Amino acid sequence: MMSHYYSNQPTTPSKQFMIDIPFRGKTYQFVSDDGVFSKKQFDFGSKVMVEAIIDQLSGKVLDLGCGYGPVGVLIGLHRPVEVTMVDVNQRAVELAKANTLSHGVEAVVLVSDGLKNVEQMFDFILFNPPIRAGKAVIYRLFEEAYQHLTVGGKLVIVIRKKQGGDSAKKKLESMFATVETIERSGGYHVLVATKKPVTFDQPV
Template sequence: MPHYYSEEQQTPSEPKEMEWSFRGRTFHFLTDRGVFSKDRLDYGTYVLLDTVIDEVEAPFLDLGCGYGPVGVVVGSLRNISVDMSDVNRRALSLAEKNAKRHQVDANIFYSDGFDHNERLYKSILLNPPIRAGKDTVYRLLRESYDHLLPGGSLYIVIQKKQGLASAKKYLLTFFDEAQTLERSAGFHVLKLNKK
């Protein structure tokens, strides 16, 4: 059954506008069926963004960007160039439109994890696609480590009930430390540094 982590969406398209305010600025996003959290910004994504926006550095990757809220907000408020990737082609089309409407300098491209991306980053943000399964999530976590510059950081948000303990244990097989930056409504924001 297709889900938001599928490359091509079978669900008929019904684009719509969504408005969201963050740190005194209002953003207008185009969303659609077949993308993650199409009706409102997911709370986990909000907690991740609110927690780390002031410390992320370029080169920056919004991994699994969906329709683009993280990359657009970071690019807009931090005034940095952003890379945004996703496996969902409908989501990528929306991300391109949303970056353009907010005048964000963004490189938006198709990639299942890093299969079409050789770049190295100082900051990678990820709200893992839990519904895609543990194998996919763990692959994205490992590939993220491999694509960080020395001193770079991976920031993730994950709910306690959706495998926080096991994900943290897995992450510590290649990262030296998992720092919890924030906890809110069951969501935990982790920062993992590559030495």
């Protein structure tokens, strides 16, 4: 059976190595490995997402599908927030734990298929969807994210327009009060979906 980066236990032999990630004028070293997402460099879409949203982040932030941890670590280094990181891939989670430790970032890092092992509520959830996993998986994760957002909380996703960006936006619009495109770069769109409280008509 072929192993994917969104597999729970990658079958690809482990072969750890270091990579450099430039961000805001500094270069950060991360340990990476075979069998994880974007193993050789900081994924362009993830970078676009982080740069677009990082200055707005506050409260409790979830890096959903954290991989080896660049998004969560960079957020923890640059924002005074509580960071939680989850991934279904056990190897990725071990790398993320190592990378938070090496950079002195305090974060909760968990193995979880989506948010199944997560009880906490969040003010922001950042998510670069695993397109190859298919729409059913991605839309389930949208729904799980919605359930774990505080009132007024925001789901931030990055997606390529040609890989389902329009349909993903329509799905989010069916669930959230507002959906805004805050950045477009290199074919990637960064969407922010805001959860609002249910309002009831006042009696006449």
